[in-house]
Amino acid sequence: MDSTGSSLERTRAPAHGLEIEHEVSLRELNSFGLPAMAHSLVRVKSEGDVRRLLADPAYGTAPKLVLGGGSNLVFSRDPQAVVLRVEVAGRRLVAERPDAWIVEAGAGETWHEFVAWTLAQGWPGLENLALIPGTVGAAPVQNIGAYGLELADRFESLDAVDLVTGRTVTLDARACAFGYRDSVFKRDAIDGGLSGKSLITRVRLRLPRPWTPVLGYLDLERRMNETGNRAPDARTLFDWVCAIRRAKLPDPAQIGNAGSFFKNPIVSAEQCRDIIGRDPEIVHYPLPDGRVKLAAGWLIDACGWKGKSVGRAGVYERQALVLVNRGGATGAEVVALARAIQESVYGRFGIRLEPEPVIV
Numbered sequence: 001m002d003s004t005g006s007s008l009e010r011t012r013a014p015a016h017g018l019e020i021e022h023e024v025s026l027r028e029l030n031s032f033g034l035p036a037m038a039h040s041l042v043r044v045k046s047e048g049d050v051r052r053l054l055a056d057p058a059y060g061t062a063p064k065l066v067l068g069g070g071s072n073l074v075f076s077r078d079p080q081a082v083v084l085r086v087e088v089a090g091r092r093l094v095a096e097r098p099d100a101w102i103v104e105a106g107a108g109e110t111w112h113e114f115v116a117w118t119l120a121q122g123w124p125g126l127e128n129l130a131l132i133p134g135t136v137g138a139a140p141v142q143n144i145g146a147y148g149l150e151l152a153d154r155f156e157s158l159d160a161v162d163l164v165t166g167r168t169v170t171l172d173a174r175a176c177a178f179g180y181r182d183s184v185f186k187r188d189a190i191d192g193g194l195s196g197k198s199l200i201t202r203v204r205l206r207l208p209r210p211w212t213p214v215l216g217y218l219d220l221e222r223r224m225n226e227t228g229n230r231a232p233d234a235r236t237l238f239d240w241v242c243a244i245r246r247a248k249l250p251d252p253a254q255i256g257n258a259g260s261f262f263k264n265p266i267v268s269a270e271q272c273r274d275i276i277g278r279d280p281e282i283v284h285y286p287l288p289d290g291r292v293k294l295a296a297g298w299l300i301d302a303c304g305w306k307g308k309s310v311g312r313a314g315v316y317e318r319q320a321l322v323l324v325n326r327g328g329a330t331g332a333e334v335v336a337l338a339r340a341i342q343e344s345v346y347g348r349f350g351i352r353l354e355p356e357p358v359i360v
């Protein structure tokens with residue numbers, strides 16, 4: 001059996017009534033379109049499915065990889081773990097309070113569809129996060145953010161199943177320890193984190209009342225100037241965000257990619273002054289705590305990477321922060337390209353770029 005899935009033949013074995021699929025191609029299950037094979041895959045539709053798997057003598061203690069929409073993962077090889085594809089469904093209004101609507105979605109719901117649904121119900125607040133690919137359950141993992149808003153700004157709580165004990169816990173924002181594209185779910189156990197240790201099943205968000213638009217982002221400011229609309233409603237903001245994103249980012253259905261490949265590095269004011277001394281054009285944003293965020297895309301572009309390739313993996317022509325699959329790329333090629341970029345950015349600026357997607 002090769003890892004392209006072309007000679008795929010599935011076998012199924014019951015485990016406490018749970019269906020386990022074998023030798024499943026993951027190419028269609030990751031937005032980069034990278035070839036990889038799940039030797040065992042379970043579709044998780046409820047907490048009960050996780051508990052049934054944990055009770056199984058053959059699979060219960062095996063390593064596990066939680067998979068949502070595969071839009072923030074790079075398969076550099078076949079996962080050496082049972083793949084748990086999260087398909088928990090459902091969305092509802094939990095509470096309508098004077099200060100907020102509390103809404104809940106199953107982890108397997110598509111994030112963008114959930115955002116569109118809340119707006120259609122008359123519960124605005126997530127519009128700046130429109131069109132981010134992936135599932136609701138993965139949104140807290142890296143605290144998704146875009147256009148001046150992060151998930152943490154709207155977060156109420158989540159339910160997660162412990163992948164060892166099968167117990168369900170409810171975590172609030174403090175327990176999730178959100179940071180910039182970071183949370184307790186991205187940190188290893190050695191750092192007090194829960195990486196690979198739990199499967200998020202449900203997420204609840206708090207949409208503040210009255211609604212106020214989040215407009216601080218440059219691209220939105222530009223739209224306001226172009227249209228003369230200085231007080232956009234939530235629906236207009238949603239449409240603007242979708243249009244801006246479609247113009248800027250490659251659609252994974254057309255060109256495989258995982259969005260921004262590197263986090264924007266945060267440096268001390270002193271380090272930034274030093275870099276500005278050498279490169280006065282550098283794009284940087286001062287942070288409230290005195291540190292400075294640098295535009296990773298600018299650093300990569302400055303090193304001459306835009307449009308370049310390593311094998312069939314390349315740097316997107318319109319945005320150097322996005323690595324793309326030029327057709328038939330392997331995860332190893334994507335990782336080799338990412339390493340080469342990291343080395344040249346370090347060589348020129350002394351800054352280590354940190355990948356945003358999880359490398360499997």
Ligand SMILES: Cc1cc2nc3c(=O)[nH]c(=O)nc-3n(C[C@H](O)[C@H](O)[C@H](O)COP(=O)(O)OP(=O)(O)OC[C@H]3O[C@@H](n4cnc5c(N)ncnc54)[C@H](O)[C@@H]3O)c2cc1C
Pocket residue numbers: 031065066067068069070071072073086107132133134135136137138139141142143144145146185198199200201249250251252257258259260358
């Ligand atoms: C074109 C494009 C644009 C993007 N733009 C943005 C953006 O603007 N802002 C942004 O923040 N991100 C962006 N991303 C990244 C990506 O969309 C998000 O990180 C998204 O939340 C990933 O969701 P997913 O379901 O695909 O997760 P996956 O890729 O399936 O998984 C990502 C990680 O989360 C873990 N995980 C997934 N589901 C669960 C769960 N239920 N419980 C526990 N762990 C889980 C996985 O094990 C893995 O470690 C973009 C990606 C693409 C392709």
